[in-house]
Amino acid sequence: MINSIGIRNAFSTLLFTAILSGMYAQEISWAIQGKITDTEGTPLIGATAQIENHPYGNSTDIDGSYSLEGSLPEGTYNLVFSYIGYSTKTRSITITSENNSFSEDAQLSEDFLKMDEVVITGTSGATAKKNLGNAVSTVAAEELEKTGATGIDQALSGKLPGALVNQNSGNPAGGISITLRGNSTVLGSSDPLYIIDGVIVDNSSLELLDLGGYTQNRLVDLNPADIENIEIIKGAAAAAIYGSRASNGVVQIFTKRGQTGAPTINFKTSFQVNQLRKAIKENMESMAFEEPGNSNNPNLIPTERYNMQDLIFRTGVGTNNNISVSGGSGNTRYYASASALYNEGIIDNSDFTRYTSRLSLDQVLNSWLSLSLGLGYTHNNSSEVPNGGLSEVYGALTGFNFNNNNYDPRPDADGNYTSPAGFVPNPLEVINTFDFAQKTNRFQGNVQLKATPFTGFSTELILGLDQYTQTGDGYIPVRSTVKPTGWIRSAIANKQLLNADLNLRYVFNPTGNLNSISQMGFTLQTDDLRTLIMTADKLSPVVNTTDAGTVISRGDNYSKRNIQGAFVQQTFGYDEKFFVTGAIRVDAASTFGIDERTQVYPKASLSYLISEDLNLTNSPISSLKLRASYGESGNLTALSAYERLSNYSPMPINGQTGLVPSARLGNSTLKPERQRELEFGIDAGFFNNRLGLEFSYYDVDVTDLLLLRTLAPSTGFETRLENVGNMTNKGVELLIRSQPVKTGDFEWTNSITFSSNRNKVDGIEGGQIALPKSFGVSVARNGEPLGVLDGFYYARNENGEILLDDDGLPTRAVDENGNIDRKTIGDPNPAWTGSFINNLSYQNWSFRFQLDAVQGFDVFNFTDRVNSHPNFGGGFRDAQEVRGELPRGYNLVAYNIWDRYIEDGSFVKIRELSLSYSITPKSALSRLTFSLIGRNIASFDSYSGWDPETSASGQTNGVRGFDFNEVPIPRSFIFSINAKF
Numbered sequence: 001m002i003n004s005i006g007i008r009n010a011f012s013t014l015l016f017t018a019i020l021s022g023m024y025a026q027e028i029s030w031a032i033q034g035k036i037t038d039t040e041g042t043p044l045i046g047a048t049a050q051i052e053n054h055p056y057g058n059s060t061d062i063d064g065s066y067s068l069e070g071s072l073p074e075g076t077y078n079l080v081f082s083y084i085g086y087s088t089k090t091r092s093i094t095i096t097s098e099n100n101s102f103s104e105d106a107q108l109s110e111d112f113l114k115m116d117e118v119v120i121t122g123t124s125g126a127t128a129k130k131n132l133g134n135a136v137s138t139v140a141a142e143e144l145e146k147t148g149a150t151g152i153d154q155a156l157s158g159k160l161p162g163a164l165v166n167q168n169s170g171n172p173a174g175g176i177s178i179t180l181r182g183n184s185t186v187l188g189s190s191d192p193l194y195i196i197d198g199v200i201v202d203n204s205s206l207e208l209l210d211l212g213g214y215t216q217n218r219l220v221d222l223n224p225a226d227i228e229n230i231e232i233i234k235g236a237a238a239a240a241i242y243g244s245r246a247s248n249g250v251v252q253i254f255t256k257r258g259q260t261g262a263p264t265i266n267f268k269t270s271f272q273v274n275q276l277r278k279a280i281k282e283n284m285e286s287m288a289f290e291e292p293g294n295s296n297n298p299n300l301i302p303t304e305r306y307n308m309q310d311l312i313f314r315t316g317v318g319t320n321n322n323i324s325v326s327g328g329s330g331n332t333r334y335y336a337s338a339s340a341l342y343n344e345g346i347i348d349n350s351d352f353t354r355y356t357s358r359l360s361l362d363q364v365l366n367s368w369l370s371l372s373l374g375l376g377y378t379h380n381n382s383s384e385v386p387n388g389g390l391s392e393v394y395g396a397l398t399g400f401n402f403n404n405n406n407y408d409p410r411p412d413a414d415g416n417y418t419s420p421a422g423f424v425p426n427p428l429e430v431i432n433t434f435d436f437a438q439k440t441n442r443f444q445g446n447v448q449l450k451a452t453p454f455t456g457f458s459t460e461l462i463l464g465l466d467q468y469t470q471t472g473d474g475y476i477p478v479r480s481t482v483k484p485t486g487w488i489r490s491a492i493a494n495k496q497l498l499n500a501d502l503n504l505r506y507v508f509n510p511t512g513n514l515n516s517i518s519q520m521g522f523t524l525q526t527d528d529l530r531t532l533i534m535t536a537d538k539l540s541p542v543v544n545t546t547d548a549g550t551v552i553s554r555g556d557n558y559s560k561r562n563i564q565g566a567f568v569q570q571t572f573g574y575d576e577k578f579f580v581t582g583a584i585r586v587d588a589a590s591t592f593g594i595d596e597r598t599q600v601y602p603k604a605s606l607s608y609l610i611s612e613d614l615n616l617t618n619s620p621i622s623s624l625k626l627r628a629s630y631g632e633s634g635n636l637t638a639l640s641a642y643e644r645l646s647n648y649s650p651m652p653i654n655g656q657t658g659l660v661p662s663a664r665l666g667n668s669t670l671k672p673e674r675q676r677e678l679e680f681g682i683d684a685g686f687f688n689n690r691l692g693l694e695f696s697y698y699d700v701d702v703t704d705l706l707l708l709r710t711l712a713p714s715t716g717f718e719t720r721l722e723n724v725g726n727m728t729n730k731g732v733e734l735l736i737r738s739q740p741v742k743t744g745d746f747e748w749t750n751s752i753t754f755s756s757n758r759n760k761v762d763g764i765e766g767g768q769i770a771l772p773k774s775f776g777v778s779v780a781r782n783g784e785p786l787g788v789l790d791g792f793y794y795a796r797n798e799n800g801e802i803l804l805d806d807d808g809l810p811t812r813a814v815d816e817n818g819n820i821d822r823k824t825i826g827d828p829n830p831a832w833t834g835s836f837i838n839n840l841s842y843q844n845w846s847f848r849f850q851l852d853a854v855q856g857f858d859v860f861n862f863t864d865r866v867n868s869h870p871n872f873g874g875g876f877r878d879a880q881e882v883r884g885e886l887p888r889g890y891n892l893v894a895y896n897i898w899d900r901y902i903e904d905g906s907f908v909k910i911r912e913l914s915l916s917y918s919i920t921p922k923s924a925l926s927r928l929t930f931s932l933i934g935r936n937i938a939s940f941d942s943y944s945g946w947d948p949e950t951s952a953s954g955q956t957n958g959v960r961g962f963d964f965n966e967v968p969i970p971r972s973f974i975f976s977i978n979a980k981f
Contacts, residue, residue, distance in 0.1 A: 055370030133605025148933035158835030180249035188638030199464025208472030212387030236631030236677035295889030316344030442468035486539030605629035791898030828961025831856025905948035
């Protein structure tokens, strides 16, 4: 265990000594001003000038000008100029009483490899990307602003290799899954760890209401306009610094900060239109079978059909307004913002409203001490329309799917709705009379104290809080077609995360060619969750609270988890071309078993700028870097707070309180799932860095997978969670950036990403387990990728042709014993993903488009399966049978031959398309930009459903490619105006 008392005493002594040295050093007032431009003299707006290892820094204004001032002891300091996408420059200045005013201009050259870019590799502090032996991807604010996305996770799609971004639902509030380098768990979550301004935050997908698989994830609370840049740590060698929580990778989000100078006001408003991109084929035949479910009756009768999608889907609109003010004077800087978003879904009466505010303050207290404060508040409301399908049938799309389209779904003169199927509602009834909504109030705050008491040494204390309350309310009125006595649910969840981190860093140069960075850090984390859910039916016809009915279920759950950890890291650099890093992280968490309470995670990496040792004078190669890394990290998401214990549930017995034991036996030897990763890579620049390449190969071995084992009945329990499984991920990532043309007025840049991952699961008792939220279709099976689709399939002859009986009808395959057989019928894991982003700018005009490709994956079109059943009969397959293109009864027989509904989901989407025009009027208005943006404009695929990208399981781990009544991703057009004063 960590000796926190000894650490605290040692640090107190060290800090006190440092404070004394700082107090008695004579300080001199100084001032620096200058201009930062690119190599052609164009001002770089937002570039940074910073006194290295000191709290003095500022960004450039619209003219590229900056100014710094403060007090420091006499001495020589490094003035660092940096800008995202450009090479960093360092200039040495000597401050004396006679020499304390400086004019320092800098010209920065573009760096497509971003090797000089400064990144924050976890709690280990800032470092140049060229020093790293592992891949780190960055996305700047400018790239986020051009996407038109209302959420951060949406904006990341296609921006970085090795990340699969799935928009699981077209609802305006959700839900997104991001998977970095493949799945790393079976029962837990593969979503990365999210950190905002150094503080771990929550991105749960709490299911307070059953909306048919769709759930929000809490990144929807964040306003992209407040983000300065995002860094994605994919490899275990970097993520290991977070120990037991980092095997899914880490996404670090940095919010905007103020800069010294006159106040800058930025206002942006936009208007958005959302529409259904593609309708699926409905049965619009004027004839129908007299007895749909009787295959022996081929008689047809006239019928009138209705285009249900025209009645269910609509064109939604939205607005998004953001205002921010930033500035500062002397040693104080500030940034404040507010936003209001309203966005309608493409199903009527669905919408999402979000209000955010953010305040950041940076105060330089003296030459070695600074204080930062960050506060963020979000309030959002979502009006939901249930999809239905997974465990409840009260969804709008379920009503469309299970009802034939030969009835009028509109209400009669008395406002009554009909549903021919009976067990599902009328879709328009759901839209117009059901009332489902969610609301979230969230507060995020952090306080950071940074000290640099003497040259080379710095320390940082970070205190953070993330707290939110999420409520969900669902109401189905009395006399509905599906719940005649009414139905209501009221749910509330309170989540709180507290972080305390102390990081120390010491930089020194033992020799002229050798430099050293020594780091250590300590963390204390706690998070707790409480949920209260109550459901009732048999409602009063005039009151819509749970008290007005009979309570049919209720649940009150609480969990709390504590984590403490420490790390040490050492980096040596030789001659600014060879860097080696080693680190160890130690974790202890309340979720671990007693015998496994402490876990150790090592890492090591090296990078070699081989181009520094080569003569490249006449070579097209501008730079060449080799890198390699090894790291270990863990995953706690499959391990609940009290899984190590044999738990009991309260249950009333004869009017008294009783306890009922769980069917799952506790396990005091539980430990986190562990990931070991080996990564190799090459970074290269060509033609004066006009062409850049990043290539990575990784080999990941996940051990100690948490899986359920079956117990003997004599134990009194059914199952126990044990560390018994393993998983592998192997893959490659490629990023190519280029700048084919750059002149005074015209610039053309583009980037290409390519990723391929191969996943395999093993160690599962019995060979396979069914994954939740897929009707048992998605499974984890030994020797195959996670989430393969399992089901019944056609009987075929030796030539692969479907076997038909005498009536021309197919049959299901059987095994050697004559039993109906099942096998893997599809794989939802893509063979590869890629993107192409193209940017053109001419004078004040800019044009951008992005293509996203996901290729080589399968989708189980469960919506098509239901539509094809003759009793439901609203789909195109029933129309084929009505027209005689299929023999009578074919669809009824094929309904349970599941591989009929497996489709190739491969797609190439025009994800983003934008055109912007900027002017710089000579007035208080310094810049005005008009933009027209399109999102999800078109999809090039052969999929017969609405959208191959959506998933009915929401953010459930491992379940992909399962399409059942999920709202498709809309096509959106956004017109925005951005004014800067």
